[in-house]
Amino acid sequence: MRQHFVTLAAAGAILAAAFTAAAQQAAPQQQPASAQAVPQQPAPSSGGGGSFGANAPAASPFPDGPGKEIVSVACTQCHGPNVFTQLRMNQAAWRGYIYDMILRGAQIGPDDIDTAAKYMATAYGPGVPFPNQQPAQVSLPDGQGKEVVEGGCALCHGLDRVVATKRTPADWQSIVDRMVHFGAPLSGDQLKAALAYLDANFASGNQTAAK
Secondary structure: OHHHHHHHHHHHHHHHHHHHHHHHHHOOOOOOHHHHOOOOOOOOOOOOOHHHHHOOOOOOOOOOOOOHHHHHHHOOOOOOOHHHHOOOOOHHHHHHHHHHHHHOOOOOOHHHHHHHHHHHHHHOOOOOOOOOOOOOOOOOOOOOOHHHHHHHHOOOOOOHHHHOOOEOHHHHHHHHHHHHHHOOOOOHHHHHHHHHHHHHHHEOOOOOOOO
16 A cells, blocks of 8 residues: 555656646746846937937037138137137237237138138127126226226226236336237327326235225
8 A cells, every 4th residue: 555655656746747847848938027128218309408408519609700710710720719719809919819820820811811800809809798707896996097997908808817916017018008909998198097007006016905
């Protein structure tokens, strides 16, 4: 009797193993969830914001106008545009600047010099605001000539550049003469008033300070 039960148990075990093997062969192979997942493709940008807006290119430093292509190409072969877009000069000064750049290798033909100078005077001339920049708030000391300095010097740069360094009268004379050449609108009497004011308040050894 005992041998009979042992035989039946062994037969049952063999049948169970056979059924298990058959079921494994019939069932499809299951892949891990990570392998079954279909990669999600990013939705196409609508061009109206989102990541597209975050990666939008910065505004061009070259305003539209006749001469833009000449300047944007020739004046960026050796340096970036910030070398000259942060300057403010009249047409005559820009022409001199262009001549100097040509001597250094800028590829601007004779027929393009006037066009380039006019473009630069229009785009980067006295009184043209600096984009994305807030001028430093400087209060000059009271005195005769203050209004002349505020009106003439601040057209091309912040007043912080006026008060940053004490200079000798000869240095101020040289600087103001150069500023007039660049386009500061100072007449003879205004020039004298500006120099007298600068010498009185910002000359070497003078302790007067701007607020």
